[in-house]
Amino acid sequence: MTLLELQQIKESELAARKKIVLRCCMAAGCMSLDSKGVKERLEKAVDEAGLQDEVEVVGVGCMKLCCVGPLVQADPDSPLYTNVTADNAPAIIAALKGGKAKLEQADPQAPFFTQQKSIVLANSGRIDPERIESYIAVDGYAALLHALTEHTPKDVIEVIVNSGLRGRGGAGFPTGLKWSTVAKSPGAKKYIICNADEGDPGAFMDRSVLESDPHCILEGMAIAAYAVGADQGFIYARAEYPLAISRLQNAIKQAKRLGILGSGIFDSPFNFNIDLRIGAGAFVCGEETALMASVEGKRGTPHPRPPFPAEKGLWDCPTLINNVETIANIAPIYRNGAEWFAGIGTEKSKGTKVFALAGNIKNTGLIEVPMGTPLRMIVEEMGGGAPGGKKIKAVQTGGPSGGCIPAQHLDTPVDYESLTILGSIMGSGGMIVMDDSTQMVDVARFFMEFCMDESCGKCIPCRAGTVQMHHLLEKILARKATPRDLAKLEELCDMVKNTSLCGLGQTAPNPVVSTLRFFRNEYEELLIPETNCPHPATPTAATAI
Amino acid sequence: MERIKIATVWLGGCSGCHMSFLDLDEFLIELADLVDIVYSPVVDCKEYPEGVAVCLIEGAVCNEDNLELLHKIRARTQVLISFGDCAITANVPAMRNPLGPDNVADVLQCAYIDHAQDNPRVPVSAGIVPTLLTRVMPVHEAVVVEYYLPGCPPSAAHIKSLLTQLLSGSSPHLEGQQIKFG
Amino acid sequence: MAVKTLTIDGKTISAEESTTILQAAEEAGVTIPTRCHLEGIYDVGACRLCLVEIVGYTKLMSACTTRVRDGMEVTTNSERLRNYRRMTLELLFAERNHICAVCVANGHCELQALAYQQGMDHVRYDYCYPKWEVDASHRLFGMDHNRCILCTRCVRACWHIEGAGTKNVSGRGNQSRIITDLNDAWGVSKTCTSCGKCVMACPTGALFHQGSTAAEMQRDRTKLEFIVNAREKKQWSV
Numbered sequence: 001m002t003l004l005e006l007q008q009i010k011e012s013e014l015a016a017r018k019k020i021v022l023r024c025c026m027a028a029g030c031m032s033l034d035s036k037g038v039k040e041r042l043e044k045a046v047d048e049a050g051l052q053d054e055v056e057v058v059g060v061g062c063m064k065l066c067c068v069g070p071l072v073q074a075d076p077d078s079p080l081y082t083n084v085t086a087d088n089a090p091a092i093i094a095a096l097k098g099g100k101a102k103l104e105q106a107d108p109q110a111p112f113f114t115q116q117k118s119i120v121l122a123n124s125g126r127i128d129p130e131r132i133e134s135y136i137a138v139d140g141y142a143a144l145l146h147a148l149t150e151h152t153p154k155d156v157i158e159v160i161v162n163s164g165l166r167g168r169g170g171a172g173f174p175t176g177l178k179w180s181t182v183a184k185s186p187g188a189k190k191y192i193i194c195n196a197d198e199g200d201p202g203a204f205m206d207r208s209v210l211e212s213d214p215h216c217i218l219e220g221m222a223i224a225a226y227a228v229g230a231d232q233g234f235i236y237a238r239a240e241y242p243l244a245i246s247r248l249q250n251a252i253k254q255a256k257r258l259g260i261l262g263s264g265i266f267d268s269p270f271n272f273n274i275d276l277r278i279g280a281g282a283f284v285c286g287e288e289t290a291l292m293a294s295v296e297g298k299r300g301t302p303h304p305r306p307p308f309p310a311e312k313g314l315w316d317c318p319t320l321i322n323n324v325e326t327i328a329n330i331a332p333i334y335r336n337g338a339e340w341f342a343g344i345g346t347e348k349s350k351g352t353k354v355f356a357l358a359g360n361i362k363n364t365g366l367i368e369v370p371m372g373t374p375l376r377m378i379v380e381e382m383g384g385g386a387p388g389g390k391k392i393k394a395v396q397t398g399g400p401s402g403g404c405i406p407a408q409h410l411d412t413p414v415d416y417e418s419l420t421i422l423g424s425i426m427g428s429g430g431m432i433v434m435d436d437s438t439q440m441v442d443v444a445r446f447f448m449e450f451c452m453d454e455s456c457g458k459c460i461p462c463r464a465g466t467v468q469m470h471h472l473l474e475k476i477l478a479r480k481a482t483p484r485d486l487a488k489l490e491e492l493c494d495m496v497k498n499t500s501l502c503g504l505g506q507t508a509p510n511p512v513v514s515t516l517r518f519f520r521n522e523y524e525e526l527l528i529p530e531t532n533c534p535h536p537a538t539p540t541a542a543t544a545i
Numbered sequence: 546m547e548r549i550k551i552a553t554v555w556l557g558g559c560s561g562c563h564m565s566f567l568d569l570d571e572f573l574i575e576l577a578d579l580v581d582i583v584y585s586p587v588v589d590c591k592e593y594p595e596g597v598a599v600c601l602i603e604g605a606v607c608n609e610d611n612l613e614l615l616h617k618i619r620a621r622t623q624v625l626i627s628f629g630d631c632a633i634t635a636n637v638p639a640m641r642n643p644l645g646p647d648n649v650a651d652v653l654q655c656a657y658i659d660h661a662q663d664n665p666r667v668p669v670s671a672g673i674v675p676t677l678l679t680r681v682m683p684v685h686e687a688v689v690v691e692y693y694l695p696g697c698p699p700s701a702a703h704i705k706s707l708l709t710q711l712l713s714g715s716s717p718h719l720e721g722q723q724i725k726f727g
Numbered sequence: 728m729a730v731k732t733l734t735i736d737g738k739t740i741s742a743e744e745s746t747t748i749l750q751a752a753e754e755a756g757v758t759i760p761t762r763c764h765l766e767g768i769y770d771v772g773a774c775r776l777c778l779v780e781i782v783g784y785t786k787l788m789s790a791c792t793t794r795v796r797d798g799m800e801v802t803t804n805s806e807r808l809r810n811y812r813r814m815t816l817e818l819l820f821a822e823r824n825h826i827c828a829v830c831v832a833n834g835h836c837e838l839q840a841l842a843y844q845q846g847m848d849h850v851r852y853d854y855c856y857p858k859w860e861v862d863a864s865h866r867l868f869g870m871d872h873n874r875c876i877l878c879t880r881c882v883r884a885c886w887h888i889e890g891a892g893t894k895n896v897s898g899r900g901n902q903s904r905i906i907t908d909l910n911d912a913w914g915v916s917k918t919c920t921s922c923g924k925c926v927m928a929c930p931t932g933a934l935f936h937q938g939s940t941a942a943e944m945q946r947d948r949t950k951l952e953f954i955v956n957a958r959e960k961k962q963w964s965v
Contacts (some may be wrong), residue, residue: 282899299896304772304792457877457896457903458773464818467901468852484689488851495814498787499775530689630828633849634820642856643824643873686853693848697828724843727827727834 001259001266003145006136013137018056020096022046022078025071025125026059027211028243029204034086035070041089042072049093058134061212063125064116065106067364071125079105111381112363117344119352120328121368124212129247132254135215141260143334144219147226148268156227157183160330162338164350169195169286169323170401170427171503172349172416178320181310182228185318190230192320193313194221194327195291196237196244199283200399201450202358203430206324208366209354210237210244213328214251218261218274220330225272228320233274234295238281248276283400283454287502288321290456301458302502323428325354345371349415353429359396360386360435369414376410379433390435394518398427400447400454401507403514404440423514425507440519441526445473447511455504462505465496469512476523482530486523490516549712552584552597553628554618556611557638557681558604560586561698562629566601568701579712595621599711601628601694605635606682610675619688626707630697630726632684639681649677692717695726733799748790748801749777759803760812760841763878764791765928766948767955768887774878776812776841779803787811813845821852822901823859824873825931831939832932835946838876839931855901862907864914867937868926870905875933877903881925888954893919905933927951 024039042057055074063071068082074096081092082104095101106112118124128134135141147156161176182190194217198206210217221233237245252274255261263271277295284290285300292314294300313319329351333341345351349371355378357364362384369378379385379395386392394404397414403424405412412418416426434443452466472489475481493509493516500506516523555563563586569576583597584590593614600622606612619625630636641648658665668674684690694707703723710717729744735752742751747770752759762774772789779790782800790803802808819825819838827833859872877896882905885894893916897906907913926934927947956962 284899304789306793453900455900457898457900458771458879459775460773460815460818460876461775463877463901463903464822467855468818468821471853471855492814495811499778499811499815501772501775501789627849634826635854636826636828639854639856640824640826642854643858645858680856683849683854685849685851690849695848719848720846721843724846724848726839726842727830 003149003266006141006145009133009136010139013133018054020051020055021075022055022057022092022096023060023063023073023075023125024057024084025061025063025069026129027062027208028241029062029066030069030071031243033070035084037086038070038072038084038089041086042092045089045093048090049097051093051096055093055096058128059130060126061124061129062121062208062366064121064366065112065363066366067362068104068106071106073108080108082106111377112365112367112384115373115377115382116368117352117370118368119332119341119344120209120325120354121212121366122332123216124208124366127213129212129214130250132215132251132258132260135213139335140215140331141219143331144222144226144260145266147223147334148266148270153183153227153229156223156334159334159338160227163333163341164338164345165326165329165333165341166349166416167323168325168329168353168428170398170425172426175322175326178310178322179224179227181308182230182318182320185311187318189232189315189317190228190319191314191317192221192225192228192230192233192322193288193291193295194233194235195286195288195321195323196235196241197279197286197291198241198324198428199238199281199286199454200401200428200430201447202356202396202432203399203428204356204358205354205366205429207241207244208356209324209328210241211247214244214247215255216328216331217248217324218251218255220327221274222261222265222272223330223334224320224322224327226270228318230320231271231273233272234277234314235274236277236279236285236291236295238279238285240281245276245278252276282456283450284456284502284504287504289502291321292319301456302504304501325429346413346415348417353414353426355414355429355431357383357431357433359432360390360392360438361433362387371415372413374411374413375405378414378431379410383433386433386435388435390437392433393436393438394434394440394443396424396432396434396443396511397430398425398507398510399430400450401425401503401510402427402430403510404434404443404518405514406518423510423517425510439477440515440522441473441477444512444515445470445477448473448508451504451508455508459499459501459505461496461499462501462508465492465500465505466508468492469496469509473512476526479526479528481527483527484530486527549580549599550583550594550597551580552593552600552618552622553582553586554584554593554600554602554604554614555586556602556604556615556632556684557607558629558631559637560603562601562603562631562696563587565629565696565698565701566704569705570701572701572705576708593617593621597622599624599626601626602632602684602690603628605631605638606678606684606687607638608675608677612678612687615684615687624691624711625684625688626692626694627684627690628694629699630695633693633695634726635681635683635686636697639683642681646679649679653677694719695724697727699725731795731797731799733795733797733801735801736803742795744795746795748779748788748793748795748799751795752790752801752803757803759790760844761791762837762841762876762930763880765880765884765951767951768880768883768928771879771883774815774876776815778808778811780805780808809845813847816842816845816847817850817852819876820847820850821854823855823857823875826873830874830932831935832874836932837930857901859904862913863937864912865916865919865921865937866914867921868913868923869935869937870907870913871933871935872904873933874931875905876931877905878930879905880928880930881905881934884924884928884951888951889920889922889924891918891920891922894925924951 072081091101165175166172290302309319354368448470455462627633740755770791772792777790778787780802862870882894
């Protein structure tokens with residue numbers, strides 16, 4: 001495969017494109033509402049109308065406004081049809097020839113769409129994720145080719161360092177720094193892992209990226225592998241994402257066929273292969289050391305760091321682990337330059353962030369916004385606020401490791417530092433909106449139950465501490481807890497945070513801590529007085545006798 | 546000088562802790578000079594009195610009577626001491642807890658029917674035979690407790706140490722080998 | 728081998744570069760409480776009892792898995808650490824059914840001993856009272872899951888010293904448990920060599936010799952040490 005051949009594929013793909021492209025969402029959300037049936041009926045309707053030469057129906061990735069799927073839109077200039085059923089197909093086709101279809105539509109000029117800034121999701125909902133040609137037609141793999149033929153690994157790392165990209169998996173570690181550490185670690189064999197074990201309740205960003213644009217992950221991984229000197233990559237995806245897995249498998253096969261993965265990629269000396277590893281659904285396997293154990297075929301439990309994966313990772317070799325969204329940023333950064341990327345976002349948080357909007361919000365779906373976008377813009381303007389005339393009470397970010405941000409802080413810009421100051425975290429991008437009917441103690445209990453179930457059981461604070469914290473939260477909710485119990489809960493939060501072995505335990509108390517910080521009164525209202533203790537404080541023997 | 550009012554009670558336990566208390570031997574005589582034992586299995590007193598300074602509580606909280614008495618004790622006593630493993634950990638009496646929500650029926654069936662030699666029946670007598678709690682609890686799960694004296698039973702030496710510290714007006718403090726479960 | 732100089736609880740000591748803080752402390756006469764650590768088998772840093780404070784580190788580090796570095800200032804026994812240790816022990820006692828009075832290991836139990844050492848005179852958390860089985864199917868040994876603290880010493884001794892790989896962990900969170908082979912009864916295991924190393928390694932009464940009573944319960948660790956010494960140092964003396 002040469003530059004010329006890549007360009008030929010692009011040109012023939014563009015030449016074959018018909019005048020009207022009817023895009024039909026084929027991501028998991030819409031698929032669960034039979035978008036496959038919709039697509040088939042659309043194709044049939046095109047045939048029936050005799051429009052085969054003018055119109056093509058393309059299955060694309062996520063079109064973002066998941067709450068009103070299945071979604072269908074025609075290029076150019078067509079309304080975005082929502083809640084489409086197979087029976088709507090003839091009307092949609094008829095409308096292509098002028099006239100108006102009396103079907104449910106969304107306004108493409110609504111803030112939900114106009115406020116988005118697409119880097120990671122640029123191809124999502126636009127290209128056919130099952131065809132590599134469709135990716136190449138939007139300049140896919142050009143960045144990899146450019147890196148391999150024009151740049152040294154050091155140059156590549158420099159681009160990522162200069163872009164200011166930070167890890168999108170939650171902690172926000174500078175990606176360039178991680179890359180250069182792995183590159184500098186001694187060792188003939190190195191690995192790269194794409195962490196696609198998205199497990200936060202309510203989060204579906206990574207799934208959407210994998211389903212909508214699998215080739216951008218392969219390209220990003222290949223660029224990263226070249227930069228750090230790895231020749232083997234693994235994508236660790238959870239088995240609960242069958243569509244993402246099958247699209248990745250398909251993408252890997254296609255890339256291998258074209259010589260974009262394998263030996264001597266683009267006629268360079270660079271060899272790189274990617275294998276899929278399917279996780280069995282343990283949340284802890286999103287933690288990098290547990291993930292590596294699982295890739296090695298061992299029980300997925302974490303181990304203490306140091307050593308860090310960058311020095312001693314998979315099979316004790318230096319290993320680069322990046323999250324799906326981080327990797328999805330690589331090819332665009334490389335294509336458009338570090339300066340372009342660094343110009344988006346805030347001083348310390350560059351680029352965009354993808355969020356999965358869920359919970360008590362009108363527009364449930366996938367959004368990508370520049371870092372620093374105020375939370376209010378996301379939930380009120382783009383998300384449309386809470387349904388049913390209710391008020392937004394809090395926004396939960398960061399999943400079970402994150403915290404609840406109360407409505408009075410909605411003007412906070414979304415970036416790593418601002419969210420940390422509020423006791424939450426950016427996390428991987430789950431954003432659960434809660435309206436004023438939400439009981440915050442119950443929210444904390446829900447997340448604690450999640451952590452309790454998902455604790456791997458290796459270290460005591462996380463295994464047994466989450467059980468006791470959950471028990472205390474249930475006791476509070478059952479109005480059986482006293483102020484002493486609340487004190488015990490707070491003490492446990494501190495202990496589990498500081499003594500747990502891995503990130504799961506260290507962050508498990510966060511939902512309690514953050515709801516206690518902003519909604520302490522909700523806890524206190526549920527407490528019962530210490531009736532069985534006649535003394536305000538423990539008396540000493542001296543006062544007693 | 547007014548003598549200090551001390552009580553000892555026997556909830557769900559084997560009375561071994563009280564036996565150990567009696568093992569204080571000659572210290573009991575010294576003790577008698579300083580304190581009045583106002584309520585105890587070894588004292589003929591039906592009602593737990595008011596104004597007790599220290600109460601040693603043996604046994605786990607197993608039935609409604611235990612619980613009721615304990616609340617009364619807490620209200621009428623300055624310092625509670627969980628006395629022995631059953632009071633502190635619920636120990637052997639709590640071994641029915643893991644049997645689940647039907648543990649009461651299960652143990653009664655086992656003890657009074659399955660293994661009865663004659664006249665198998667579960668004793669029921671309202672107001673006389675107290676109802677068993679579904680969950681046997683350590684004392685401090687039901688009321689606030691000031692000090693703990695573990696052991697099954699606590700040795701007389703440890704009991705003496707704790708009482709001596711308490712009577713000398715300091716906060717009792719057990720450490721190292723003075724703490725002993727089992 | 729390079730030598731590193733560091734301070735542990737204010738004492739200046741030197742230690743070989745590959746030494747862990749735990750080993751260095753031991754050499755310096757500072758005892759750090761441990762539970763999952765066992766001389767002769769690799770460390771996993773799971774029990775969190777050996778956590779220490781190190782100046783300049785934002786997180787507490789497990790002494791058994793952290794290697795010494797030049798200029799490290801380590802504190803092993805602050806009030807904060809003591810408090811965490813006591814809480815850790817209380818969590819363990821509340822987690823399963825540890826009834827010292829009726830346990831074969833009473834008086835020879837490392838969990839019990841640690842509780843005394845850390846001044847744990849009662850458990851503030853509500854006991855969980857789970858229902859766990861006892862596997863008494865093996866001719867020589869038994870396993871009472873009620874007393875297991877999941878330190879995985881038995882698993883590591885079985886894999887690392889005996890090389891049989893009979894013991895492992897299944898389940899997760901508080902449902903984790905030690906299993907034999909693919910969750911079989913111990914008595915039917917074809918991989919178990921009946922060597923008893925797991926029983927020797929167990930800190931509590933979870934693994935025991937059949938027929939042992941509280942008075943008989945004694946651990947014999949010399950064999951483990953003997954094999955490791957023989958393997959690693961080629962010393963064949965007891």
